[in-house]
Amino acid sequence: MTAGYVVIETIKGAHPKHPNYPLLPGDLLVREKGRVFAKEAPGICVLGFRLTSEQVASLRPVEFAQCGLTYVTDPPDPVGPHG
Numbered sequence: 001m002t003a004g005y006v007v008i009e010t011i012k013g014a015h016p017k018h019p020n021y022p023l024l025p026g027d028l029l030v031r032e033k034g035r036v037f038a039k040e041a042p043g044i045c046v047l048g049f050r051l052t053s054e055q056v057a058s059l060r061p062v063e064f065a066q067c068g069l070t071y072v073t074d075p076p077d078p079v080g081p082h083g
Contacts, residue, residue: 004030004040005059006073014049023049028064028071042070 011023023029029037032047035056039046051059064073 001063001065002030002040003061003063004028005037006062008058008060011049011051011055011058014051014055015046016048016050018046021046028062028073029059040064040071042066042068 005028007023007025007027007029009025013019014023015021023039028040029049030040032038035051035053037049037051039049062073064071
């Protein structure tokens with residue numbers, strides 16, 4: 001299992017090179033360093049999301065593992081992918 005966070009509310013403008021790329025409810029994040037995160041998804045990883053302290057506080061800690069073309073979380077994610 002990988003320690004990470006699940007996005008609970010949409011976060012906009014967090015990527016400096018792609019400001020129109022939002023983080024959506026159910027997205028899985030892994031902390032890179034400080035308040036910088038990577039978004040994990042099957043077959044892709046987007047690095048460099050810079051979150052404010054308030055945005056970090058809104059994330060829910062979770063452990064997850066890839067299972068085929070999806071992820072499973074512990075505890076199970078009540079939000080689900082993208083609401």
